[in-house]
Amino acid sequence: MRLKLVLELLDVPGQLLDALNPIGRLGANIVAVIHQRDVKTERGTIPVQITIEGDEETLNKVLKMLETKGIQIIQVDGILRKEKITTILIGNIIDQDVKDTVNILNQLDGVRVADLDLKMSDHPEHSASKIIIEADYGRKKLVTSKIKEIGSNKGFLVINEV
Amino acid sequence: MRICIIGFGSVGQGVAQVFNMKRDRIKQDYDLDLQLVAVADSKGAVISEEGINPALLLETKQNTGRVSDYPEYGVNGVTGMDLLDTVEYDCLVEVTPTNICDGEPARSHMLKAMNTGRNVVTSNKGPLALGFTELRDTAQDNNVMFKYEASVGGAMPIINFAQETLSGCEIESIYGILNGTTNYILSRMAKEGSSYNQTLNEAQEMNIAETNPTQDVEGEDAACKVVILANSIMNMNVTYNDVMVKGISQITPESIQLAKKEGYLIKLIGEVSHDSLEVSPRLVNEGSPFAVEGTLNVATLKTDLADDVTVVGKGAGSIETASAILSDIISISKSMI
C-alpha cells in the first residue's frame, strides 16, 4: 500500500536526508519526494511531500520512527492531522475574562479554540471553564505551556491533560 | 540481623507486627534471623541484646503509649541518638515523622547510623526530599546499604522495581498518583458530586486525612516523592524546591463535571521528567491506568525498551508499608552474605 505524507522540516541542510534515510532502512520504498524550498509555512518550516510504499506494518513503523525523531507529520493522504487538547481553568472567570484567554490561544500559529464551556460556582471566584483546542499535530507542548503561563498571569488554576 | 527501630507509630508498629508474623518463615526461606534489639519512640526506648519480643512490645505500646514501659528492659527518656551510641545493631529502621523543613530528627539518625557502619532502611520522605545526595553519598562512603522503598507509594513497588527489575531500561519519565488521601478525596468528589470541604471532612472522620491535611492536599507529600523518584530512578540531582507544586484544595464539583463530560477525571499527578518536575491536578482519561479509586497509588514508568510499565498498590497503611520495609531488610541481608 501507498501513503502520501506531508512532513514539516526545518530549513537547515541535512534535515531531508535525516528523515528519508531511515525510511529505506525500515524496508519501505520511497516512491516520490516533492521538496520546494521556496514554499515556507508561517512558522518558517518547509513542507515536504513524500510518497512511500510498503506493507501496513512497515508503514506504521515509519510513522512511529518519524514521530520519535521529532519530525512533524502534518498530513496523511491529504488529511490534515490535528491534535485535540482539553484544559480546565478554575478561577474568577468574569474578572479575568476567559474570552481574552481564548483570543491569546487563537493567536498562536496552527491553534484554534474549538469549544468553550463555562460553569459558574456559588463562589464566583472558583468558577470553572473548559477549553477544547484543536492544534496542528505536534503543537501540544507549546499550547499547554502557553496555558500554564496564562494561568499564572491571571491567577487561574490550570488543569491540563496528563 | 540485629535491628534497631526509631519511631514506633503506625509504620514502626507495623514492622514489629510483620516480624512477629513472619520471623520463622523468613528464617526458613532466607536463613535470616530478624532480631529486634532496640526500639525508641518520642519518650524513651527499650534495649535488649537478647532480643525484644515484638508481641509484648506492641501490647505494651498499646496499653501505656510508651515503649519504655516494656518489662525489665525499658528505659525512660533515652533518645534515638542515645540509642545509636549505645546499642550494637546491624540495621536501622528509621520511621519517625516526616519533616519537610529540615528533615530532622531522621536525617541525624540516618547519618549517624551510616557513619558508624550500619545499614539504613526508611519510609521517611523528609530527609530524602531535602538531602538525598548527602545520604546516598554517606552510605556509599561508609560502604553500607541505604534502602527507602517504603518512602514512595508505601506498598506499591517502584524504586527497587525500577532499579532492579527494569535495570537495563532507561526510564524516560514517571507519571503517578503518589498520594492516597488526595486520590480518595477526588474520587469521592467525582462519584458524589460533593464539595471539596465536605469531602475532606468525611476523609478526616474516616482517618484517611489528617487533622492538619496540608502536606497531603497541597501536594507537598507527593512533591517529596517526585524528588525521591527523580534522584533515585532518573539520576537527577534535585531537591524539594525544584518541584512546581499545586494541590487540590481549589478543585470544585463544577470542574469535575466539566471534565467528566469529555471523558476525563481530575487526579493529583506527580510528573518526573527531564522537562518538568511537577505536582498538579491533571486530566486523565476515564479508561486509563490512572483512573484508580480510593486511596490507591499508581505510577506509569515510560521506558525505552519495555515501553510503558504501570504499577498499582496501597500507598499507605501500617502493615502494607511495613511490607516494603521488610523487603528492603531482606535484600540487605542477601547482599551481606
Ligand SMILES: NC(=O)c1ccc[n+]([C@@H]2O[C@H](COP(=O)([O-])OP(=O)(O)OC[C@H]3O[C@@H](n4cnc5c(N)ncnc54)[C@H](OP(=O)(O)O)[C@@H]3O)[C@@H](O)[C@H]2O)c1
Ligand atoms: N503511615 C503510613 O502509611 C506511611 C506510609 C509511607 C511512609 N510513611 C512515613 O513513615 C514515617 C512514619 O510514619 P507513621 O505513620 O508511623 O508516623 P506516626 O504514626 O506519627 O509515628 C511516628 C513515631 O515516631 C515517634 N517519634 C517522634 N519523634 C521522635 C523522636 N524525636 N525520636 C524518636 N521517635 C520519635 C513517635 O513517638 P510517640 O509514639 O511517642 O509519639 C511515633 O512513635 C513517616 O515519615 C511517614 O511519612 C508512613
